[in-house]
Structure formats: structure tokens, C-alpha cells
Amino acid sequence: MIKNKNEFKKNTFMPFVVLGDPNKENSKKIIKKLVENGADALELGFAFSDPVADGPVIQLANKRVLDKNNSTKNNFEIIQNIRSYSNIPISLMLSYNLALAFGLENFYKKCSELKINGLLFPDIPVEENKDINYFSKKYKINQVYLIATNSNEERIKKISKFARGYIYLVSTLGTTGMRNEIDKTIKTKIKQIKKYTNLPIYVGFGISKPTHVQNVLEMGADGAICGSSFCKIIENNLNDDYLMIKNIGVFCRKMSQSTNAKIKKNKVGDY
Amino acid sequence: MKNYYGNFGGMFVPEMMVTPLKKINEEFEKIKNDKKFKKELNYLLKEFVGRPTPLYFAKNFSKDIGCKIYLKREDLLHSGAHKINNTLGQALLAKKIGAKEIIAETGAGQHGVATAIAGSIVKLPVKIFMGEKDIERQKMNVYRMKLFGAKVIPATSGSKTLKDAVNEALRYYLANSKKSYYLIGSVVGPMPYPKIVRHFQKIISKETKKQILKKEKKLPTYIIACVGGGSNAIGSFDSFINKKINLIGVEAGGDNIKHGKTLSKGTIGVFQGTKSYVLQNSDGQIQEAHSISAGLDYPGVGPIHAYLKDSTKANYFSVTDDEATNALEYLCKSEGILPALESAHGIAYVLQNKKKFRKNDLVIITVSGRGDKDVAQLLESDKI
Numbered sequence: 001m002i003k004n005k006n007e008f009k010k011n012t013f014m015p016f017v018v019l020g021d022p023n024k025e026n027s028k029k030i031i032k033k034l035v036e037n038g039a040d041a042l043e044l045g046f047a048f049s050d051p052v053a054d055g056p057v058i059q060l061a062n063k064r065v066l067d068k069n070n071s072t073k074n075n076f077e078i079i080q081n082i083r084s085y086s087n088i089p090i091s092l093m094l095s096y097n098l099a100l101a102f103g104l105e106n107f108y109k110k111c112s113e114l115k116i117n118g119l120l121f122p123d124i125p126v127e128e129n130k131d132i133n134y135f136s137k138k139y140k141i142n143q144v145y146l147i148a149t150n151s152n153e154e155r156i157k158k159i160s161k162f163a164r165g166y167i168y169l170v171s172t173l174g175t176t177g178m179r180n181e182i183d184k185t186i187k188t189k190i191k192q193i194k195k196y197t198n199l200p201i202y203v204g205f206g207i208s209k210p211t212h213v214q215n216v217l218e219m220g221a222d223g224a225i226c227g228s229s230f231c232k233i234i235e236n237n238l239n240d241d242y243l244m245i246k247n248i249g250v251f252c253r254k255m256s257q258s259t260n261a262k263i264k265k266n267k268v269g270d271y
Numbered sequence: 272m273k274n275y276y277g278n279f280g281g282m283f284v285p286e287m288m289v290t291p292l293k294k295i296n297e298e299f300e301k302i303k304n305d306k307k308f309k310k311e312l313n314y315l316l317k318e319f320v321g322r323p324t325p326l327y328f329a330k331n332f333s334k335d336i337g338c339k340i341y342l343k344r345e346d347l348l349h350s351g352a353h354k355i356n357n358t359l360g361q362a363l364l365a366k367k368i369g370a371k372e373i374i375a376e377t378g379a380g381q382h383g384v385a386t387a388i389a390g391s392i393v394k395l396p397v398k399i400f401m402g403e404k405d406i407e408r409q410k411m412n413v414y415r416m417k418l419f420g421a422k423v424i425p426a427t428s429g430s431k432t433l434k435d436a437v438n439e440a441l442r443y444y445l446a447n448s449k450k451s452y453y454l455i456g457s458v459v460g461p462m463p464y465p466k467i468v469r470h471f472q473k474i475i476s477k478e479t480k481k482q483i484l485k486k487e488k489k490l491p492t493y494i495i496a497c498v499g500g501g502s503n504a505i506g507s508f509d510s511f512i513n514k515k516i517n518l519i520g521v522e523a524g525g526d527n528i529k530h531g532k533t534l535s536k537g538t539i540g541v542f543q544g545t546k547s548y549v550l551q552n553s554d555g556q557i558q559e560a561h562s563i564s565a566g567l568d569y570p571g572v573g574p575i576h577a578y579l580k581d582s583t584k585a586n587y588f589s590v591t592d593d594e595a596t597n598a599l600e601y602l603c604k605s606e607g608i609l610p611a612l613e614s615a616h617g618i619a620y621v622l623q624n625k626k627k628f629r630k631n632d633l634v635i636i637t638v639s640g641r642g643d644k645d646v647a648q649l650l651e652s653d654k655i
Contacts, residue, residue, distance in 0.1 A: 052438055170287060
């Protein structure tokens with residue numbers, strides 16, 4: 001954590017993809033395309049064999065990656081590649097077991113070397129955060145936490161105490177995946193959270209249209225996270241790399257532009 | 272909430288699940304010693320399910336091994352297995368919480384059947400998640416669940432077995448925790464489930480202790496039970512922990528290459544909400560288990576067993592698919608009892624380790640379920 005300066009800003013569009021999807025080389029190209037098309041920050045997932053919080057689309061993305069025997073080492077190589085051309089804020093999202101298997105301290109050390117800005121274990125609630133709280137401080141990695149629509153005020157207060165970087169507000173009860181509408185009740189949740197933290201609030205789960213991005217910003221959020229839609233573009237274009245990467249760029253640009261009226265500049269090298 | 276057994280256990284779940292789990296824990300703590308609740312559950316266990324189950328002296332088996340062997344006959348329970356001890360308790364809890372439906376996972380189908388029955392008793396609709404592969408090999412239990420009015424939902428992801436059924440049930444629960452109660456069938460998953468399931472299964476050892484003291488005027492030297500997730504084993508061990516009694520859990524050795532030896536071959540990890548031993552690769556990806564018995568075909572194990580193993584309060588071994596199948600046949604012919612393939616693992620352990628037992632040993636094996644459900648599978652496999 002750098003005091004007084006948070007890399008995670010307001011008015012943010014943060015795309016999510018699974019590292020190594022659909023394969024290592026195309027994954028690098030896809031991520032570069034996101035960076036070039038207005039992504040303000042990246043959320044990158046590590047494929048896991050049993051992703052409990054993921055809906056069918058991201059489950060399939062996980063499977064595509066694991067079927068190619070992708071490893072944690074490969075994931076770090078892809079991140080290394082991103083760091084060769086951009087300092088865009090990167091947040092990693094992965095099941096805790098993968099970090100445990102790597103060695104928890106080693107994992108944080110590696111994140112620190114790669115200038116990872118945020119780290120989110122969706123299966124670690126604050127009740128289980130003793131170890132990650134220790135290492136995130138030691139290695140100065142922003143530990144990101146989920147807040148859900150059923151988290152009460154007492155929990156929000158507790159989570160806010162530990163959270164760094166940004167708050168990941170889960171828009172709905174359920175798994176990741178595209179939804180037609182974003183639940184309007186998150187507006188009150190956002191207000192509630194703002195009582196306890198100044199961190200930017202990014203809304204995820206269900207965000208799949210430019211209007212969703214506008215909606216959540218209007219409801220007081222500081223950003224939107226979108227994953228399944230990108231994974232779906234990959235899934236739909238497995239036989240055409242060119243189209244896959246092109247469509248990723250077009251969609252990212254559209255989503256990103258809906259965070260504000262002005263058209264964003266090409267981000268490469270801006271950091 | 273006491274969340275850990277030594278280093279094991281915990282509540283490794285997404286934030287969306289924390290509030291519902293805490294509510295379940297609160298309600299459970301409130302009612303577990305409530306007189307009315309206990310009376311209702313005890314009545315059902317006695318009059319509906321048929322408790323206490325006999326502790327049967329297996330005369331011929333004893334002669335073959337050369338020591339006294341008793342069988343704890345959970346196979347005689349209504350529904351055919353120990354699973355119903357837990358499902359009735361949790362179904363009453365679900366009703367108390369005000370749930371509108373019950374969901375559950377199942378491997379062999381015994382827990383699914385027991386949940387479907389419990390759902391009929393408390394008048395709540397039941398949805399059962401079951402791996403596609405298990406649906407295929409346990410057709411009869413699938414049909415039984417449907418007879419009791421449950422809806423069976425196939426889990427088509429991953430290995431299409433118990434672990435994937437748990438994943439699907441967890442995903443469903445994430446979205447529906449307001450109306451659904453997730454009735455977990457083993458001492459696995461996040462807290463408070465290991466605690467709750469142990470509470471409802473410990474009646475097995477409570478009865479056994481009373482029965483053996485009456486029959487033999489002494490405590491046993493061995494308690495043996497099969498371990499998948501580990502609910503019948505915990506139930507069988509509970510009253511005998513810290514009593515210098517050999518507690519032995521028998522895992523699925525599979526075909527020796529693919530297996531379900533989570534405690535003997537696994538490493539520590541976090542899987543499906545709990546920290547315990549897990550079958551995983553060096554990256555932390557969960558490996559597929561294998562066993563001829565669907566109920567032991569699981570790459571995780573309850574955190575209490577992980578704790579008992581590491582503190583050497585219990586020991587864990589395995590037998591292969593073939594050894595279990597032979598033991599099933601042996602018990603049929605020698606004692607006239609058809610055990611479930613799962614339970615046959617406990618029998619097989621004794622047959623395989625005959626030399627280990629001395630004349631003065633007093634051995635109790637839990638026959639956690641009956642083998643009627645396995646007949647079709649055995650017939651098709653041509654193993655016997």
C-alpha cells in the first residue's frame with residue numbers, strides 16, 4: 001500500500017479474464033488488447049478446478065485453461081509480459097488453495113516483484129484473513145475484499161477495516177455471469193459502504209452491457225468489473241484468433257467509454 | 272463459533288455465504304439442547320428410523336479372524352444407511368430456520384434418499400444435486416429419491432461425481448440462501464457443517480459404547496469405519512476418542528493408481544469451504560478421486576479427521592476396489608449380511624490385516640449402510 005495514493009481510481013472500467021485463456025500466447029494478446037482499449041485496471045483470474053463462485057461461462061474458461069495444463073508459473077509469466085509494456089493497475093483474483101500450494105509467503109513475494117496492485121481471494125472472508133492480512137502488509141499488496149448485498153452494516157464496517165485498494169461489491173446473490181439488469185438495491189449498499197471507507201467501490205457480477213456500467217456509476221459506484229462477457233467472446237471465437245482479439249477490443253472500448261462521456265485515449269505507456 | 276479442529280476446518284466461503292452460515296450456526300446452537308427439539312428428533316429416530324441399531328456379534332467372521340468382532344448395524348436403519356441420523360436432525364433445523372426448500376448433494380445416493388425422506392417428514396420440497404456418473408451407477412437410488420418426491424439435478428461439470436455435486440449445490444445455495452437450506456451429508460464443507468453433522472452422527476458411538484459395555488463389560492480395542500467425507504466414521508469414533516482405543520478409518524484404495532486416499536496420500540489445502548487434506552497437484556488443482564463405491568469417491572475429507580490423523584488419535588488406511596468387493600461377498604456368505612460397498616471397506620481392512628488382531632482384541636466395525644443399492648452395479652461389473 002502506498003499511503004495517500006491509491007492506484008485504483010474512480011470512474012474505472014476493469015475487465016476480467018482468466019490468465020492463459022484460451023492459451024498462453026492469445027491470452028497475452030487479449031490482455032494487451034484490453035489495455036489498448038480503455039481498460040483502467042485489470043482483474044486477472046487464475047484458473048481453478050473447482051470454482052464455486054463462478055457461473056457456467058467462467059467455469060468453461062477455467063476448464064479451457066486447465067485442459068492445456070496451464071500452471072501458476074505460466075500465469076506469472078503472462079503477468080511478467082504485461083509488465084514489460086504497461087504499469088496498469090492489476091488485481092489478481094484466485095482461489096486461496098492455489099496461493100497455498102505455491103507457498104503463501106512466496107505468492108505475496110512474487111506479487112510484489114510483479115508490482116501487483118491488488119489481490120482478492122473470493123473464498124476468504126474477514127474471519128479467515130489472519131495469514132493474508134499479515135503477508136499483504138509485509139509485501140505491501142492491497143488486499144481486496146468482497147462485500148455482498150447480504151453483508152450487514154456490522155460486517156461492512158469490519159471488512160472496510162481490512163480492505164485496501166478497492167471494495168468489490170457483488171451486485172447479486174449468486175455466481176458470476178451475465179444478467180439482464182443490475183439490482184437497484186445496491187444503491188443503498190453503496191451508500192452504506194461509503195460511511196466506512198473512502199476506497200473506490202467497484203461493482204461486479206452480472207455487468208455485461210455498457211448501460212450496466214452507466215447504471216452502477218449513477219448509483220454511486222466508482223467502477224464496474226466485467227468478466228463473463230469477455231470469456232464468452234473468447235468461447236465464441238475459438239476458431240478465429242483474429243476475430244476473437246478484435247471483438248475483445250471493440251467490446252472493451254464500448255464498456256470503457258460508458259464510464260464517462262469523453263473518449264479515452266490509448267492507454268499504452270500512459271502510466 | 273469454534274471454527275477449527277487444531278489447524279483444520281474454518282469457513283472458506285465467499286462473503287455472500289457468510290451471513291447465511293452464521294445464521295444456521297446460531298439456530299443450531301440454540302436448538303441442539305432444546306428439550307422439545309431433542310424429544311422430536313429422538314422420537315423420529317426411535318419410531319421412524321429404528322434406533323438403537325443392534326450391535327451384532329459376528330460369530331463366523333470372529334472365528335475366521337481369531338478375535339471377537341461386532342458389527343454396528345447402521346445398515347438396518349430405515350432408508351438403508353446412517354445418513355438419516357443427520358438428515359432428520361438438519362431437516363428439523365431447516366424447518367426451524369424457516370427455509371422454504373432443502374437442497375443436498377449426494378454421491379452414492381444414500382444421503383439423497385435420506386434427505387428426500389426427511390423432506391417428506393418436515394414437508395419441505397427437496398432438490399438433490401448428483402454427479403452424472405453417479406446417477407448412472409446408482410440408478411436405483413435415483414429412482415428412490417424421485418419416489419420420495421425429490422428433484423434430482425445432474426451435476427455435469429468436472430468429474431461428474433460427488434465433488435461436482437457439492438460444487439453445484441454450493442453454487443445454487445449462493446443464489447438461493449434466502450429460501451433454501453443446504454443440508455450437507457458429511458462432516459465436510461465450511462463450518463458449522465462439520466460440527467452439525469458430527470453432532471447428529473455421534474449417536475452411533477454413544478449407542479455402541481453402552482451396548483459393548485453391557486455385552487462385554489469392557490471397551491473395545493478397535494473401532495473401524497470407512498471414510499469418504501467421514502460422517503459415519505466420526506459418528507463411530509466420537510465417544511471413543513482419547514480412550515486408548517485404536518480408531519481406524521478405511522479409505523478407498525481404488526485400483527491403486529486412481530484412488531480416494533485423501534488422508535493417506537493427500538496434502539493440506541482449502542477445498543469446498545474447509546481446510547483439510549485434499550487430493551491435489553503441486554499447483555493446488557483438485558484431482559479426481561476414484562472408487563468403486565460412489566460414497567467414497569471424494570478428493571476431500573472432513574477437517575475433524577485431518578485433526579485426528581495429525582494428532583494420531585486415529586489412523587487411516589485403505590483397501591482396494593477388489594478387496595472391498597471380495598469383502599462384500601465374504602460378509603454375505605459368512606454372516607448373511609449384504610453391506611454397502613462403502614462399508615465393505617471396513618470389513619476388507621480386517622480381512623486384509625488378519626495378523627494384526629490378537630485373541631483378546633475386541634473389534635467393532637460400523638456397517639454404515641446396506642448393499643442393496645450396489646446390486647445392479649455388481650451385476651453389471653461381473654465382479655462377483
